Amino acid sequence: MGFELVEATIPQIQAAMESGELTAKQLVLMYYQRIAEHDKNGLTVNSVLELNPDALFIAEALDVERAAWGPRSPLHGIPLLLKDNINTGDKMHTSAGSLALADSYAGEDAFLAAKLREAGAVIMGKANMTEFANFMTNGMPSGYSSRGGQVLNPYNISTPTGGSSAGSAVAVACNFCTVSVGTETSGSILNPSNLGGIVGLKPTVGLISRSGILPLSNSQDTAGPMARTVRDAVLLLNALTGEDKEDAATWTGAGKRHKDYTAFLNAEGLRGARIGIPRDYYFEELTDEQLAIFNSALDVMRELGAIIVDSADIRTAREIKYSSVVLNEFKSSLGAYLAKLGPAAKMRSLKDIIDFNHAHPVQTLRYGQSTLIDAEYTTTGTLTESQYLQDRLTDLRLCKEEGIDATMCEHELDVLLFPADFGARITSRAGYPSIVVPAGYTSAGVPFGIAFAARAYEEPVLISLAYAFEQHHNIRRPPSLRSFI
Template sequence: MSFEIVEATISEIGAALDTGEITSRQLVLMYLERIADHDKSGLTVNSVLEINPDALFIAESLDTERQLQGPRGPLHGIPVLLKDNINTGDNMHTSAGSLALADSFAGEDAFIISRLREAGAIIMGKANMTEFANFMTNGMPSGYSSRGGQVLNPYNISTPTGGSSAGSAVAVACNFCTVSVGTETSGSILNPGNLGSIIGIKPTVGLISRSGILPLSSTQDTAGPMARTVRDAVLLLNALLGQDEKDAAMGTNRGKVHEDYTVFLDANGLQGARIGIPRDYYFEELTEEQLALFNASVDRMRELGATIIDPAEITTAREISYSSVVLNEFKTSLNAYLARLGPGAPMRTLKDIIDFNHAHPVQTLKFGQATLLDAEYTTSGTFTEPQYLRDRMTDLRLCKEQGIDATMREHQLDALLFPADFGARITSRAGYPSIVVPSGYTSAGAPFGVTFSARAYEEPVLIRLAYAYEQNYKVRKAPSLKSFI
């Protein structure tokens, strides 16, 4: 077969499917072959946790539908991997990487998975992830789970994968799927997207449904697209859209959601854009090499017509510290999720999971479960703790009103620009959107990206800027999958 699957985009695959050059069944088989050769042997990057046993049947059905009725849309017959905390009402598990949930089946699809199926996407499998979205303990490596083991970075074995959507990012980077879905509470799309040299869109909390996703935080969680190109990420975003009355956060999006975000893909989108760079605090962990990559990216944006306000400081950046919000929200959110799985679910509460881990310490407690214990025994689950209430109000004040909002208003900005994912802490607490885009590689081959961020529901602006940068400076390259540096 002459079709080249490596770095193939949704549009390229769709054209090949339309002409009969390939079928969706053949496409799934090509991805499965790459997974067999490089994910489960060879480099063993370990990004794929589970394959959908029905994937080929679904592909064949969609091939037949294409022949008889034509495609439903761009995602018809396109293989997608899901982070393992997203429910599928099929023959796959949803475990969040935990052995305690290794036998857990969801009774129905998450809302966004129903939307993907309606769009004709093939749910090919589940991706490995940092266990419980990196909320199990302290010191656990990103990309590690007791059920799935350690995900490795295909660009450099000494470079972390980032967490917690590690498998989703690595699978896309390695061309084990066309696109994937990750989730983020605080950097879990942006961080692995940056370290995997891919596009990651962390949407505004409320743009897409969270129903049917194993939760971490009731105020910060969101799913989002992960892809090799901005266009593919936007096509996936389009498919995830839909108003879910069960998700209270979606009540904030009325009149702010666009039916088709591809209309904002503009190769000249940086012309006249005002982009601010908050240098204080956010650049302290950069190496000299990373700083040089970032500054080179800024120079290219200037060349493409952007007005760069440098610095455009966020005056509250150093006031934003540890917050008890996620710790307090985890137990209640998780227990509510587990209760909805029904009486036959293997685990009904967070305490059940803790007890399971205590009973199987060799398999489950390689790094301990200190955070799970804190959530179970130091929080009431009622959100009445004074510290929680104060922290929630403080986060909103420092991150939104006096933080991002104030800076963007003062400098009349279209977006903020952060190195890598270093702005995730403030943007996630604000519930604001971001897009990470590859911008280069270090001498050791480690990927480095830049992140565009803005205010609630300003995804159109971010898409325009990210697409213009990508199209004029195509930096991404696929990992060799032959040897580590």
């Protein structure tokens, strides 16, 4: 039986390449074929924004290198997509989905993009995303950008794609690439991964460098792996991590970062693990169907030896309100990013982007730009506002010290377990890691997952528990990609 592209994992691909059955160049061509048939035709899910014109040459060169010296890493020859807010110093643009930045080329790779090239990955293209990571306006649907249009959920096109890493999730779900990289400020990896039936790992802020990523919030932003299996997500994570002199957040991981996270892939990882369920507040929006899927997942974990602490409520959950942190940090962070694009860049400030949109309203302002305007005219960009400082301190207190930390300490927990991405608001403000894993499907065919969350740099425990659950409850299935038009 020949190599099967659909649902192929990184280990399976490497085995096929090692045997000579497959080359990286052939693999890129296979993905091109699926993109042509289903992303830009047929169901037209619209997840791929731009393809790297040199991808085939890069893949062929890596094939030559493999034959001569062997693979660099498990990612050697693996085609992947990057979210369109991650810089690549090549022939592709980095626009965050904005027409104002449609002609913007980065002068060099983002730190993580350079790490991927070093590992031998093929950066095949850029994934579509919610414009400016869903910070452009109120009421814009997830997965929409003025440059790329609307990403559709391949499981049910009437269901949202979720989060701003929509294209990254959908491309992986549809087997348009092996793995992808998304970014998250508050749910933008977890949410689309949940709705796309894939694994999404949102790491501790600081585990992966943010240098060269068009930002939203300096205190909450992070990139992370998106994959169809926990193992593939971890293999990608290995290549992404590292201390970066340009990103102070990465310095906090000294002595806590692991060279190889595959060491924590433990099929018996649930045995004896103490898992807390914060029932209060976080379950209020669940449908009966979703609740049944979640409770069924708990039954699986109990059978595998987990100790379920139900309920382990977070006492501050209802105190966490709107925060001005992201609004204030956006102007400051974006300005710093634009300044590094060089003197030839057309967009030099947030105001330049707003003015461009005003000058091209039909193309750019289908849903408006109220959030961009608020960030420009109600914040200074200096992070000195009293409200900002108070909100930042409140977020840390309610979400971190008196929230997750206090709950896990009180109940002696290894992790908290949330339905889908419903815990993203509290984990993101704490800067803490989460991983979402598929748990089931609704009667409408929409995926529904569970999300393990822990404290800073406790990715090893998340990986162990998520992998154990996946190995004993592997229910992921690819979308049919049938067009009903």
